[in-house]
Amino acid sequence: MKMPTVKYQRGDMVMGRWPGSNLYYEVKVLGLDAKSQLYTVIYKDGTELELKEQDIKSAAGFQSRSRSRSRSPSRRRSRSRSPARTTRRSSSRTAAAVAAAAITESAPSSRRDAKLKDSVEVRLSPLKSEAVAEAVPEKNQGRYNLRRRKDDGDFKSVEAKVEQLEEKEAKLAAATPPSTPLDFGGKIGAYFWLLFLPAWVLFLLLQVNLEDPSLANFPPPLPPLEAFWDVQALGFVILWILFQAVLYILPVGKLSEGMPLRSGERLKYRTNGFFAIVVSSVAVAAAMHKGFDLTYIHSHFLQLTAASFIISILLSTYLYVRSHYAAPEQLALGGSSGNVVYDFFKGHELNPRIKNFDLKFFCEMRPGLIGWCLINFAMALAEMKHQGLNAPSHSMILVNLFQLLYVVDGLWNEEAILTTMDLMHDGFGFMLAFGDLVWVPFTYTLQAYYLVSWPNPLSLPALGAIVTLKLVGFYIFRKSNSEKNAFRRNPSDTRLSHLRNIPTATGKSLLVSGWWGVVRHPNYLGDLLMALAWSLPCGFSHLLPWYYMIYFIILLVHRDSRDMSECRRKYGSAWDEYCRTVRYRIIPRVY
Numbered sequence: 001m002k003m004p005t006v007k008y009q010r011g012d013m014v015m016g017r018w019p020g021s022n023l024y025y026e027v028k029v030l031g032l033d034a035k036s037q038l039y040t041v042i043y044k045d046g047t048e049l050e051l052k053e054q055d056i057k058s059a060a061g062f063q064s065r066s067r068s069r070s071r072s073p074s075r076r077r078s079r080s081r082s083p084a085r086t087t088r089r090s091s092s093r094t095a096a097a098v099a100a101a102a103i104t105e106s107a108p109s110s111r112r113d114a115k116l117k118d119s120v121e122v123r124l125s126p127l128k129s130e131a132v133a134e135a136v137p138e139k140n141q142g143r144y145n146l147r148r149r150k151d152d153g154d155f156k157s158v159e160a161k162v163e164q165l166e167e168k169e170a171k172l173a174a175a176t177p178p179s180t181p182l183d184f185g186g187k188i189g190a191y192f193w194l195l196f197l198p199a200w201v202l203f204l205l206l207q208v209n210l211e212d213p214s215l216a217n218f219p220p221p222l223p224p225l226e227a228f229w230d231v232q233a234l235g236f237v238i239l240w241i242l243f244q245a246v247l248y249i250l251p252v253g254k255l256s257e258g259m260p261l262r263s264g265e266r267l268k269y270r271t272n273g274f275f276a277i278v279v280s281s282v283a284v285a286a287a288m289h290k291g292f293d294l295t296y297i298h299s300h301f302l303q304l305t306a307a308s309f310i311i312s313i314l315l316s317t318y319l320y321v322r323s324h325y326a327a328p329e330q331l332a333l334g335g336s337s338g339n340v341v342y343d344f345f346k347g348h349e350l351n352p353r354i355k356n357f358d359l360k361f362f363c364e365m366r367p368g369l370i371g372w373c374l375i376n377f378a379m380a381l382a383e384m385k386h387q388g389l390n391a392p393s394h395s396m397i398l399v400n401l402f403q404l405l406y407v408v409d410g411l412w413n414e415e416a417i418l419t420t421m422d423l424m425h426d427g428f429g430f431m432l433a434f435g436d437l438v439w440v441p442f443t444y445t446l447q448a449y450y451l452v453s454w455p456n457p458l459s460l461p462a463l464g465a466i467v468t469l470k471l472v473g474f475y476i477f478r479k480s481n482s483e484k485n486a487f488r489r490n491p492s493d494t495r496l497s498h499l500r501n502i503p504t505a506t507g508k509s510l511l512v513s514g515w516w517g518v519v520r521h522p523n524y525l526g527d528l529l530m531a532l533a534w535s536l537p538c539g540f541s542h543l544l545p546w547y548y549m550i551y552f553i554i555l556l557v558h559r560d561s562r563d564m565s566e567c568r569r570k571y572g573s574a575w576d577e578y579c580r581t582v583r584y585r586i587i588p589r590v591y
């Protein structure tokens with residue numbers, strides 16, 4: 001039997017690659033696991049990670065190369081810097097920025113050595129990948145060239161400039177999106193979702209319109225193409241979006257800061273969502289007072305959906321085209337595969353803005369979200385009209401109130417969305433544009449739409465049980481989201497001092513007690529309980545009103561696994577430790 005070779009011994013000081021990057025730090029080998037063939041290494045800040053042999057290089061190789069080229073005191077000094085020290089120097093930097101800064105200081109790149117050579121040439125190439133960096137040296141050399149002063153006494157000022165350029169270099173490196181694994185089934189998956197999602201919305205709307213929407217009647221007949229088009233419906237949708245845009249830009253409400261971007265910059269967001277829903281309600285009441293019949297929304301649902309779909313396609317195309325003019329630090333890590341269809345679907349640019357108008361934030365929080373409540377309300381009126389009622393049914397009232405509470409809470413705590421995955425990591429492309437403008441308003445309203453034709457009387461105990469379920473879910477959802485948001489905004493907040501946390505090499509910590517110590521996604525748990533409370537009022541006669549619950553389980557399980565891989569990449573062994581401590585993902589002792 002062939003014995004595995006042990007290249008590095010316990011106690012060896014070597015250079016270890018930082019997961020997910022091409023950056024190397026000085027690390028100490030703690031041991032080798034014979035079974036997995038992974039080396040356990042420890043970074044200078046105490047972070048332990050398991051690395052493959054190919055992610056480790058001998059420190060001697062790095063240093064001899066460096067030493068032969070430069071004897072600069074600054075280089076000698078900087079060689080001993082650790083990720084932790086770099087973190088302290090600039091606490092607001094992101095993981096990637098910290099990592100990039102550390103490597104330019106402690107790693108042996110020939111780029112760094114070249115800086116203090118006699119001619120003091122400085123090349124600033126993004127550390128996207130070694131292959132890229134090495135393939136373009138001439139170009140970069142031409143762009144960044146520092147001439148050395150004749151007098152050696154000026155050495156210090158040259159050094160200062162080198163340090164400044166290093167800072168810039170680190171920022172550039174941090175800003176350039178490395179390729180991350182493709183999601184949603186990759187390139188083929190992107191084609192599939194582009195066709196499937198609109199087809200699914202169409203199916204839901206046609207099915208719910210059937211005289212008997214049971215699955216036995218699948219597939220619903222397709223209406224003629226003209227049935228989808230209504231210029232007035234398109235006009236209403238455009239008017240609604242413009243109205244919301246005007247409310248968004250009004251200088252009313254707080255200007256909140258987003259999380260630091262890879263470049264270290266923090267964007268500002270006008271968080272006046274609650275104001276927007278209040279003004280929208282007044283405007284709708286005024287329109288009704290002037291004689292506008294809101295049940296138009298029920299009778300023209302298909303046309304309104306089609307109009308929103310057209311707008312989402314136009315918006316996604318605009319977003320994709322403009323992303324080609326964006327600077328590298330403005331691109332999302334996940335939407336830069338180079339494949340047109342995948343990047344169009346997943347979103348290429350992270351925070352597309354027209355001046356201060358943030359398109360992703362606006363679309364996620366305003367037209368669709370507030371539109372959802374408007375549509376639900378219209379369905380309550382349509383139910384009264386169709387069923388000849390003086391007031392909406394109890395089920396309809398519950399669905400309306402529950403979902404209104406969800407939306408109003410989201411708008412009231414609008415700032416909290418700035419620490420969610422969509423805002424921090426996902427690019428803005430078809431998936432979110434379609435999700436925000438079509439999926440949310442026209443499928444999240446399916447329970448209310450269903451109840452218009454299929455009333456479901458509720459007994460008092462059932463009503464009480466459903467309300468209790470909703471309130472429990474809401475409590476868990478709100479408390480856990482607020483806890484994480486408060487911690488991310490100010491980790492030393494005294495109100496959170498009772499909570500334990502695990503420090504990570506990036507400078508951020510992970511909560512390991514409180515809500516985030518119960519399961520890894522307590523907010524998803526609360527959200528799922530609420531989803532259950534939204535479907536229960538519709539009864540069990542059909543599967544259709546349960547669609548949201550089923551979809552939501554799939555969405556959140558997938559989001560959780562996306563988030564797990566992203567956090568594993570970012571936090572390494574600290575994340576593993578968190579997962580060892582908090583064993584369950586969403587449901588305690590179950591999942």
Ligand SMILES: NC(=O)C1=CN([C@@H]2O[C@H](COP(=O)(O)OP(=O)(O)OC[C@H]3O[C@@H](n4cnc5c(N)ncnc54)[C@H](OP(=O)(O)O)[C@@H]3O)[C@@H](O)[C@H]2O)C=CC1
Pocket residue numbers: 419420421422477481484487488508509510511512516520521523524527555559563566567578
């Ligand atoms: N109704 C709907 O259709 C949908 C609703 N939602 C809801 O939106 C909300 C936001 O969800 P989502 O953006 O998916 O995820 P989260 O708000 O849970 O954000 C995940 C991020 O939180 C940070 N984090 C994870 N664990 C910890 C910890 N232990 N301590 C501190 N920070 C931690 C990490 O980011 P980092 O460390 O980088 O800060 C991680 O990437 C949820 O309540 C969800 O239920 C979501 C999707 C759809």
Ligand SMILES: CC(C)CCC[C@@H](C)[C@H]1CC=C2C3=C(CC[C@@]21C)[C@@]1(C)CC[C@H](O)C(C)(C)[C@@H]1CC3
Pocket residue numbers: 197364365369406407409410411417420422431432434435436439440
């Ligand atoms: C079309 C795809 C299959 C799925 C698209 C997903 C989007 C619809 C959702 C992604 C995350 C969302 C959030 C909310 C709405 C749905 C989308 C856009 C949210 C704004 C709902 C209100 C909540 O209070 C919230 C926490 C602010 C939500 C944030 C995430």
